[in-house]
Amino acid sequence: MPKLWNETIEAHRREVRDAILDSTAALAAEKGPLSVTMSQIAEKAGIGRATLYKYFPDVEAILHAWHAREIAGHLARLTEVRDRTDGPGKRLEAVLEAYALITHASHGHHDTDLGAFLHRDSGDHLAHSHRRLQHMVQDLLTEAAQAGDVRADIPPAELTRYCLSALAAARTLPSEAAVRRLVTVTLAGVRPSPH
């Protein structure tokens, strides 16, 4: 069945928008976020400047939209990993490993001008996403503690801060193998105490 006209328009708009975000992120990583111009973005995305301005008012707005899309993608990925894994202990492991690998893979952003730019101005948005992540991990830890896979002598809210803080080290590790070892060590910390 052919798409309805409205769906076709909507799909086209999403494609253009994605092309704008991808082009801007590539230019910002290459030249630094403050040197990118709307003309360069239009050229790289293969659209006219007038069209670009129908989508976004300025470079800053595009970079924030790109960042929001990245973060939403990460959260969607973690949700997917959670929902396809059985058993509270395994689910916790799978989500923390996926989180650590995402943190490792996106570490490039944090070391660059682009990272500094995004983190300076996107406080609210980031804080909201971080809360969603915290809730997801805390629910997994609570569930795993009830199943006896995680120590029950420490509040899940504190174990959540510990896990996310420990796994932030994935940003500075040199390899995925090292990231997996970090996940092993972090999980060892939340196992039920042998005493």
Place this chain on the structure above:
Amino acid sequence: MPKLWNETIEAHRREVRDAILDSTAALAAEKGPLSVTMSQIAEKAGIGRATLYKYFPDVEAILHAWHAREIAGHLARLTEVRDRTDGPGKRLEAVLEAYALITHASHGHHDTDLGAFLHRDSGDHLAHSHRRLQHMVQDLLTEAAQAGDVRADIPPAELTRYCLSALAAARTLPSEAAVRRLVTVTLAGVRPSPH
């Protein structure tokens, strides 16, 4: 035995310098670092403006000197804790707990304009102190691994990043009791694997 004249002068200079640093830090915390003036500092420290300028050229220089003194104090405190504790396992525990408590106690700085100001401009100095901290913790982990108190299946450099990253959560915890629980969990992560 009375002090020599040179020692007396030196002690006096240190006292004045400390009074300047303390006054500036207090004013910066109260008004924000960018609103503090040299006149206010001189008044609060109980010295003349001309004297103040013999010690420091501007407010920024004083704030950096204050921060350097803080960090040096923290490292000295950790060294002292290390040197008075016997046994590799106990020594690691004592130093990590002291580090977590210091991180917790100084968390106020990081949430304020003063913290933002200091961390923006003191990159090199902070990086140097952080490397000294990393070396200290890595030596303790290596020694504890040799004694069988810490897992030997993961490189001490990686365990160091894990420990310092995990303990950074102390900054956001509400109480010293929670900080001690964080230290317990973090240390559980580095214990020899039971398998």
